[in-house]
Amino acid sequence: QKEVEQDPGPLSVPEGAIVSLNCTYSNSAFQYFMWYRQYSRKGPELLMYTYSSGNKEDGRFTAQVDKSSKYISLFIRDSQPSDSATYLCAMSPTSYKLSFGAGTTVTVRA
Amino acid sequence: NAGVTQTPKFQVLKTGQSMTLQCAQDMNHNSMYWYRQDPGMGLRLIYYSASEGTTDKGEVPNGYNVSRLNKREFSLRLESAAPSQTSVYFCASSPGGSEQFFGPGTRLTVL
Numbered sequence: 001q002k003e004v005e006q007d008p009g010p011l012s013v014p015e016g017a018i019v020s021l022n023c024t025y026s027n028s029a030f031q032y033f034m035w036y037r038q039y040s041r042k043g044p045e046l047l048m049y050t051y052s053s054g055n056k057e058d059g060r061f062t063a064q065v066d067k068s069s070k071y072i073s074l075f076i077r078d079s080q081p082s083d084s085a086t087y088l089c090a091m092s093p094t095s096y097k098l099s100f101g102a103g104t105t106v107t108v109r110a
Numbered sequence: 111n112a113g114v115t116q117t118p119k120f121q122v123l124k125t126g127q128s129m130t131l132q133c134a135q136d137m138n139h140n141s142m143y144w145y146r147q148d149p150g151m152g153l154r155l156i157y158y159s160a161s162e163g164t165t166d167k168g169e170v171p172n173g174y175n176v177s178r179l180n181k182r183e184f185s186l187r188l189e190s191a192a193p194s195q196t197s198v199y200f201c202a203s204s205p206g207g208s209e210q211f212f213g214p215g216t217r218l219t220v221l
Binding site: 004006010019032034036041042043044046049059088090092095096100101102103 | 114141142150151152153154155158160168200204208209210211212213214215
């Protein structure tokens, strides 16, 4: 069983819809949680970074962490075609080693 | 401010050949990392360097070696390439913690 599970999709939504992405994990030591966005043939870019449980909002993006359920989510409101990308969740206990999900490919249709 | 740069962008090798992938960062970050990305597998850590002068194995180190040349540069060497090493390789850097910043990647094909 993988340490981090992420549904690979693909996910296709119309422009303006809410995109909901999630990951589950098994390691209760994870404290730091991240979402990366990766456009085709590019490197991942850090989108959201949260520590421990709770919510974090940045513009159209909201990240949620529920450590009791070992479940994290990313919501994209008012989705745009430019949001079409692969979204990777990542998490870490206390230091350097990140564990990544396999990524979910999202297409926002104009 | 270029961030993290990687060379080359593309490379084709024959089985048994060797090569070095170069990575440099201009953000004065302490930590640097090498990952490989394969379809359906996500990003897997090959090696990392928590600070200048130190290197440690990650999840999939076999067949690779690394050198932390100075604070800016971290290279990955394939001594005898195998088809199983066909992948996209990403270098990343971090100020020292979990936030990592990635380069554009090197697409390697081993025939």
